[in-house]
Amino acid sequence: MKYFLFLIVILISTNSSRSQNAICAFDDFYAQMMGSGGSSDYEDNSIQWILDNPNFTGTYYIPTVVHILHDNGPENISDTQVQDAIDQANEQLSGINNGINNGHNTNIQLYLATIDPYGNCTNGINRVQVNDPVFPRELDTWLSNYTWPVDKYFNVAVIKEFSSSSLVGISSHPTTVEMDADTDGNAIRHYNFGNSGTALGNTENALVHEFGHYLGLYHLNWKQFGLPNDNCLPCTGTNLPDNANDEVGSCLHLGDRICDTDPVNWPSIPFGNCDIDNSGCETCDSSYDFNFPKDNYMSYDAPCHVTYTQGQSLRMYYTLEEFRPNLWSTFLPSSSCDGPSLDVTYSSNVFDYPSGVHLINGNIRVNNGATLNIPQDATLRFCNGKKLIIEQGATVNLNGTLTNACDGYWEGIEIKGAGSRLIANDPATIQNSNIGVDVNSGGKIEAVSTSFLNNTVSLQIGAIAEVCELTDCQFLLNSDYAGSNFFHNDVRNY
Numbered sequence: 461m462k463y464f465l466f467l468i469v470i471l472i473s474t475n476s477s478r479s480q481n482a483i484c485a486f487d488d489f490y491a492q493m494m495g496s497g498g499s500s501d502y503e504d505n506s507i508q509w510i511l512d513n514p515n516f517t518g519t520y521y522i523p524t525v526v527h528i529l530h531d532n533g534p535e536n537i538s539d540t541q542v543q544d545a546i547d548q549a550n551e552q553l554s555g556i557n558n559g560i561n562n563g564h565n566t567n568i569q570l571y572l573a574t575i576d577p578y579g580n581c582t583n584g585i586n587r588v589q590v591n592d593p594v595f596p597r598e599l600d601t602w603l604s605n606y607t608w609p610v611d612k613y614f615n616v617a618v619i620k621e622f623s624s625s626s627l628v629g630i631s632s633h634p635t636t637v638e639m640d641a642d643t644d645g646n647a648i649r650h651y652n653f654g655n656s657g658t659a660l661g662n663t664e665n666a667l668v669h670e671f672g673h674y675l676g677l678y679h680l681n682w683k684q685f686g687l688p689n690d691n692c693l694p695c696t697g698t699n700l701p702d703n704a705n706d707e708v709g710s711c712l713h714l715g716d717r718i719c720d721t722d723p724v725n726w727p728s729i730p731f732g733n734c735d736i737d738n739s740g741c742e743t744c745d746s747s748y749d750f751n752f753p754k755d756n757y758m759s760y761d762a763p764c765h766v767t768y769t770q771g772q773s774l775r776m777y778y779t780l781e782e783f784r785p786n787l788w789s790t791f792l793p794s795s796s797c798d799g800p801s802l803d804v805t806y807s808s809n810v811f812d813y814p815s816g817v818h819l820i821n822g823n824i825r826v827n828n829g830a831t832l833n834i835p836q837d838a839t840l841r842f843c844n845g846k847k848l849i850i851e852q853g854a855t856v857n858l859n860g861t862l863t864n865a866c867d868g869y870w871e872g873i874e875i876k877g878a879g880s881r882l883i884a885n886d887p888a889t890i891q892n893s894n895i896g897v898d899v900n901s902g903g904k905i906e907a908v909s910t911s912f913l914n915n916t917v918s919l920q921i922g923a924i925a926e927v928c929e930l931t932d933c934q935f936l937l938n939s940d941y942a943g944s945n946f947f948h949n950d951v952r953n954y
């Protein structure tokens with residue numbers, strides 16, 4: 461009888477309108493990727509990490525790119541709807557839903573990427589026209605055509621619809637990424653993305669749910685790898701919800717593998733009834749009366765969603781710390797040059813610039829006797845009109861990227877005075893400047909395999925420059941060039 465009722469619910473779900481009971485394609489995708497058995501390093505390591513770090517907390521900001529795959533229909537949603545979707549997900553991740561602050565704060569936030577994979581400025585929205593914007597439920601057949609590097613960006617594809625009309629979204633999971641890294645990200649139907657434009661509204665949004673899968677969460681009634689089909693309790697009493705240990709049968713192994721979500725057989729019966737007091741799990745032990753946690757973002761009942769839990773945050777923290785360590789930062793990277801201009805001077809020492817992306821809103825000056833090392837994994841983004849000045853007797857070793865900060869071109873590098881040196885080596889890149897390198901009055905440049913990209917003038921050489929040695933350097937312009945085409949020069953003498 462129970463299975464018959466289950467089938468009835470599925471049929472109702474499938475035939476209902478797009479605004480009701482639409483479901484997530486994650487379970488089918490997971491089954492397709494993983495089969496019915498197997499093991500996962502991610503799962504084994506996550507359990508141990510959670511046992512070792514039960515009180516871990518963190519703060520995470522995640523650069524996000526939204527790929528809008530459209531055929532010029534309503535699925536080509538506005539920038540405003542995209543931003544609203546990000547804002548809504550951030551509220552939900554911080555414990556606020558529909559204006560009410562009554563949930564758990566995960567301390568995880570999304571932001572639209574400001575720099576694309578090539579170092580160019582972006583609003584984090586990538587519009588791609590496709591001929592047939594109806595997609596299967598698999599991620600692997602198409603998502604990888606559009607994704608930006610999955611270790612650096614959270615990729616979300618917004619689509620017209622899935623081939624199965626009841627589906628609203630799909631996500632990868634760390635265990636599926638272990639199988640195929642090309643399938644990493646989310647895909648969400650535009651009706652279910654955000655809270656404005658074509659979106660159906662606050663009760664139908666899917667981003668916060670699919671993002672949970674992306675960070676390692678399962679549906680509340682999860683089953684896998686031959687373990688019991690849910691974490692409803694048998695009568696032995698050995699696998700109580702608060703029994704977190706590394707034994708098969710503990711709450712870290714069963715069901716959704718989260719210890720502070722109540723066990724459920726099926727999280728969405730009856731659909732649309734948000735009364736969490738309904739029993740979600742039958743048990744022969746009458747001392748356990750489990751709630752029906754429809755209010756959790758990993759249930760299917762989007763209209764009932766309110767919160768994640770601390771236990772779910774812990775699993776997401778593990779994913780961010782150990783599985784996606786290059787994805788996030790602990791602060792929101794500044795993309796604004798609106799603040800006060802702060803000049804920085806390095807004097808009489810050796811300084812190693814830290815890795816990562818840095819906004820430079822003043823001039824950097826390296827004085828006589830000082831050396832500044834800019835490593836391969838550092839990107840310095842100079843605000844409009846700012847420059848790097850290498851004074852007489854100073855040295856800059858450049859292996860990283862110097863570029864602009866999206867508010868116009870920066871001025872470039874000025875090498876001035878006897879004994880001042882710029883030593884650039886692969887993969888050094890100097891881009892989006894007015895004069896990439898200006899060698900004058902006794903300065904010296906030695907550049908090997910250095911890229912000069914989209915500079916109005918790449919290299920300007922004064923009459924008394926000491927040395928200008930270039931080996932295998934590239935002078936490039938591409939479609940992103942925003943300088944004056946009329947004045948462009950690879951090398952200009954004066």
Ligand SMILES: [Zn+2]
Pocket residue numbers: 484485486487669670673679
């Ligand atoms: Zn789901």
